[in-house]
Amino acid sequence: MDHADLESFFDLGNSTKRGRQNGSIGYKGHGTKIFYKSEEVLVNTTKNGLNLRAQMEQPWEKLNNRTMPEYVLNEEAVKEGNSGTHIRITGFKSGHGFSPASLTYNKIEHYLKWKTLAGSTGHFFTDDFREMEITVTLGDEIDDTRDQLAMNNKLEFPTEQREPGEGQFSESRMCKHYPPRELTVETENGNTTTVEVVGMVGGKDARNELPTYGKHSAQFGVWLAKDHIKVERVNDTISHDNEFLHFFFIANCQDLELSANREKIRNKSSPVYQAVVEELSHYLSKIASDPWFKDYLSHRRKAKLTRRAESQQSSIEKREQRIHERNQFTPSNDAEVVLGLERSNRFGTEPEITVEDYDPSAEVNALVRQDTNLYASSIHCQLTDHFEADKPLESVDKIICWSYGDRDDLSELERSGYHSGEISIDFENERLIYNNGRRHNIHIVTVQDRL
DSSP states (O other), X not given: OOHHHHHHHHSTTOOSOTTOGGGOOOOSSOXXXXXXXXXXXXXXXXXXXXXXXXXEESHHHHHHTTOOOOOEEEEEEOOTTOOEEEEEEESOOOOTTOOGGGOOHHHHHHHXXXXXXXXXXXGGTOSSXXXXXXXXXXXXXXXXXXXXXXXXXXXXXXXXXXXXOXXXXXXXXXXXXXXXXXXXXXXXXXXXXXXXXXXXEEOHHHHTTSTTTTOHHHHOEEEXXXXXXXEEEOGGGSOTTSOGGGEEEEEEOTTOOBOTTSSSBOOTTSHXXXXXXXXXXXHHHHHHTOHHHHHHHHHHHHHHHHHHHHHXXXXXXXXXXXXXXXXXXXXXXXXXXXXXXXXHHHTTOSSOEEEEEEOTTSSSOEEEEETTEEEEEEEEEEHHHHHHTTXXXXXXXXXXXXXXXXXXXXXXXXXXXXXXXXXXXXXXTTEEEEESSSEEEEEEEEHHHHO
């Protein structure tokens, strides 16, 4: 950076990316200002034989004291040809409820590949893709499982395996790529836009080769993207008789408009959005009709029957042994959470909550009675399971769970939102507030605390 670039870096709303050259992401000049929430920002940059060292001390403290933070600039000549920029942020204020120790290599890799430019699909559609090398090093006190995380900025699919494998579960590693395609979409007002779509269909073992770390229900399906970065899923573009879990498709459209934090699409009522979704539904209907996909589903159905038969062979003796070995009641499935709730009622726990109807296959799987009222309820072993299963919140009055689950995952939901809405969790008052155009309060019942 030169003097003008450096000034733009520190200045709010001043960006050098107005022309969006070289496929750059962002142009509002807001992103780097999160660095102000720190104890020090140090920028060391060299361009055209001149080294600039800009140091800003206590920017967050000064902003809170209504003082505009400024940087001290030192410059010196360096050897012609040297270039590059190094930025160091010290004492970043991460926010309430966030622990740096929770940022393991796995979580960082998952976040970078699924939420940022590190998971770009741009390389599928251009020959002059700007490739990056990304490395992350953590202190051993945070994560000592590897020396560092190293990756590029390409979203890459697992290798294809179109034929079933060996063994009982032959479909688990099956995988087929559907090559990049540019779809021209005409809107109802006569305008056109381009959708760049690429994707894969695969079994569980193939999907596990992507850095999802088991969270398939929250990551797979059909994604809309802008700047080749995934933004929101539109799983209803897949016909209901095909589970979205097997699909992983990214559809990029530059005419989508995003919220300020780039986590939501805000022009969903526009002709562009409606035309893109309609075209995707048509495109994916062809994928669902692919003879290979039908063969994959056939192998999967056979494997599912095998798994079910093996599960049914679990003996009563083993279940009795599990009961004898545990020190206290701990549910292993949603039905046992129902048993725990009924047990808490027998112990006289107030308020009394009884399950009047329970259908494990339903989206909202229970109706419960408290006092004289019926409440639509979702029952899970952990609160986090509700989101893992991609269940709705709009029609739920209560979520009944044994425990909350991983609170780091819940904090991430509060930051990123859910199903185009905002979430906040009031642990003290046991409620979840969901705002998706209207405010919806959901009572959280933790059965473990009732026993």
